[in-house]
Amino acid sequence: MNRVYGALKHVTLVLLIILTNYPLYFMLQTSLKSNREMREDFWRLPADPIWENYAAAFKSILFDYTQFDWLCFIKTGAPLFNTMFVAFWSVCGVILFASLAAFAFARYDFILKKPLYYVLLSLLMMPIVLIMVPEYVVVKSLGLLATRFGLILPYIAGSQALAVFMCRTFFEQIPKDLFESAEIDGAGMLRMYRHIAAPLSVPVLVVIGLLVCVQAWNDYIWPLVIVGSDEALYTVTIAMTAFQNEYNIEFGRLMAGFAIGSLPLVILILSMLRYFIQGITSGALKG
Amino acid sequence: MKRRNQALLLLIPTFAFTATFIYGPFLLAFYNAFFSWEEGEYRIFVGLGNFRHLLFEDYLFWHSMKIMAILSVTYIAKVMIVPMLAAVLISRVGNARLRGAYRNLIVIALIVPSVAVYMIWRQIYHPDGELGLANRLFALFGLEPIAWFRDPDTALLTIILTGFPWASGVPMLIYLAGLQNISQDVKEAATIDGVGPLQRFFRMELPLIVGQVRLIAILSVISSVQDFVGVYLLTRGGPAGTTYVPGLLMFDYAIKYNQIGMGCALGVILFLIVLTLTLFIHRFVRTEDYL
Numbered sequence: 001m002n003r004v005y006g007a008l009k010h011v012t013l014v015l016l017i018i019l020t021n022y023p024l025y026f027m028l029q030t031s032l033k034s035n036r037e038m039r040e041d042f043w044r045l046p047a048d049p050i051w052e053n054y055a056a057a058f059k060s061i062l063f064d065y066t067q068f069d070w071l072c073f074i075k076t077g078a079p080l081f082n083t084m085f086v087a088f089w090s091v092c093g094v095i096l097f098a099s100l101a102a103f104a105f106a107r108y109d110f111i112l113k114k115p116l117y118y119v120l121l122s123l124l125m126m127p128i129v130l131i132m133v134p135e136y137v138v139v140k141s142l143g144l145l146a147t148r149f150g151l152i153l154p155y156i157a158g159s160q161a162l163a164v165f166m167c168r169t170f171f172e173q174i175p176k177d178l179f180e181s182a183e184i185d186g187a188g189m190l191r192m193y194r195h196i197a198a199p200l201s202v203p204v205l206v207v208i209g210l211l212v213c214v215q216a217w218n219d220y221i222w223p224l225v226i227v228g229s230d231e232a233l234y235t236v237t238i239a240m241t242a243f244q245n246e247y248n249i250e251f252g253r254l255m256a257g258f259a260i261g262s263l264p265l266v267i268l269i270l271s272m273l274r275y276f277i278q279g280i281t282s283g284a285l286k287g
Numbered sequence: 288m289k290r291r292n293q294a295l296l297l298l299i300p301t302f303a304f305t306a307t308f309i310y311g312p313f314l315l316a317f318y319n320a321f322f323s324w325e326e327g328e329y330r331i332f333v334g335l336g337n338f339r340h341l342l343f344e345d346y347l348f349w350h351s352m353k354i355m356a357i358l359s360v361t362y363i364a365k366v367m368i369v370p371m372l373a374a375v376l377i378s379r380v381g382n383a384r385l386r387g388a389y390r391n392l393i394v395i396a397l398i399v400p401s402v403a404v405y406m407i408w409r410q411i412y413h414p415d416g417e418l419g420l421a422n423r424l425f426a427l428f429g430l431e432p433i434a435w436f437r438d439p440d441t442a443l444l445t446i447i448l449t450g451f452p453w454a455s456g457v458p459m460l461i462y463l464a465g466l467q468n469i470s471q472d473v474k475e476a477a478t479i480d481g482v483g484p485l486q487r488f489f490r491m492e493l494p495l496i497v498g499q500v501r502l503i504a505i506l507s508v509i510s511s512v513q514d515f516v517g518v519y520l521l522t523r524g525g526p527a528g529t530t531y532v533p534g535l536l537m538f539d540y541a542i543k544y545n546q547i548g549m550g551c552a553l554g555v556i557l558f559l560i561v562l563t564l565t566l567f568i569h570r571f572v573r574t575e576d577y578l
Contacts (some may be wrong), residue, residue: 021452027407130541164301218398
């Protein structure tokens with residue numbers, strides 16, 4: 001009985017993993033095909049892989065190595081650099097600000113606590129489409145149109161509620177004895193946040209970082225609105241779709257671009273996930 | 288709990304950001320819900336006119352609400368069950384390296400941009416018996432090919448099935464983080480008592496991660512009421528309006544028909560629905576209070 005259960009566990013997991021990852025497989029496989037081959041048989045592996053798709057995609061999201069110019073590269077950056085820059089600062093902003101607020105909500109009582117929390121929670125329920133047009137007006141009037149901060153600041157704002165909500169759930173599960181003994185030792189609010197709450201909640205901070213990072217990385221509509229007019233600020237998704245019109249999409253090249261563009265994301269996700277477990281174990285020893 | 292009004296200081300950055308980029312724009316949209324753009328240029332105050340039109344005169348509104356209800360219930364079921372199954376199974380894998388590998392392999396599927404994901408699903412559902420993967424599978428069992436999202440009878444089912452097996456990485460990680468937080472003593476006690484795997488889940492693990500379950504329940508209610516990206520990319524609400532959801536109706540009003548006031552009014556209604564459902568869940572799914 002126990003053996004059967006053990007085997008069943010692994011079989012189920014492997015099946016889930018295979019089924020969950022087939023979009024990834026098809027993305028890679030399509031990236032080596034021409035439009036004609038894709039239309040003829042979407043499911044078969046490419047008979048004659050077209051590696052030029054990758055070369056073309058590389059040129060459009062990183063730099064054109066056939067006529068490479070360092071000065072130009074440093075000055076304008078490249079779509080991949082822009083995407084990384086935006087994702088990095090968005091993740092930092094969300095994690096820092098949201099965890100501070102969540103700490104206040106989880107640990108302390110203060111005036112207007114309940115109303116403030118519900119006001120914050122209500123952010124989650126506001127339909128994005130409804131907000132987009134007025135938000136564009138705000139970004140424009142702050143002079144952030146066609147800047148990277150026109151992307152970063154709204155991303156930070158947009159993920160606050162979700163991140164506070166997630167952090168609070170985990171902060172509340174930290175045993176209160178830990179905080180009490182720290183308080184007796186004279187630790188202030190910020191110290192307790194830095195040395196107890198944050199290190200013990202690394203897994204949830206990782207999940208939030210990952211979520212924000214993936215969202216910023218793969219977003220299409222908002223970058224199109226904010227930086228679509230300035231080629232130097234193109235993100236990967238914009239750069240990949242910018243030179244194709246609706247009737248003439250090179251799917252192979254598009255997928256190749258997405259594949260190259262998500263490679264740094266893979267590295268980032270895997271390195272973030274390494275911290276997924278550490279917070280708990282080191283915390284248990286200290287506690 | 289300690290009473291400390293200085294804690295308010297910790298909220299300043301969060302509220303500064305959200306006030307500028309979300310509350311402000313939202314209030315503006317809310318205000319616009321009481322106006323009508325007749326010729327697309329001038330705005331006329333119509334009071335509750337937009338709401339009255341949607342609730343009592345617009346056939347599409349109630350029709351889309353019905354479809355939203357079906358999609359929401361199935362969506363919540365999917366997000367609650369499959370990621371939970373994955374998280375519980377992963378947390379029970381003994382070997383730490385293998386456990387990490389399983390977890391990473393599920394999460395890594397997140398990197399494919401949704402535009403690409405839906406493109407692939409369109410190919411899976413291709414109506415042709417040769418080109419569509421779903422129809423090829425049907426042929427293996429001797430079944431006739433069907434038109435999937437192009438047939439009004441199957442379109443809604445097609446939308447529900449999209450994304451199979453729905454083992455999305457983020458809910459899975461949230462459950463997993465909750466399961467990891469369960470103290471070693473509790474786990475050991477369960478092992479010594481010789482509880483079976485199912486009992487262990489229902490008697491020990493589930494009660495200890497109610498907080499996470501509630502979190503996911505609320506988040507999935509919110510996204511299922513508003514979301515229309517999947518429907519937009521697969522069917523645009525068709526065929527014959529069988530997959531038309533309120534989010535898409537709002538989008539069409541505001542952007543396609545240029546009736547911004549009507550779109551905003553619909554957005555406000557959706558907001559109120561989600562708010563009610565969230566407060567309801569918050570109230571009735573109680574968590575253990577540790578503090």
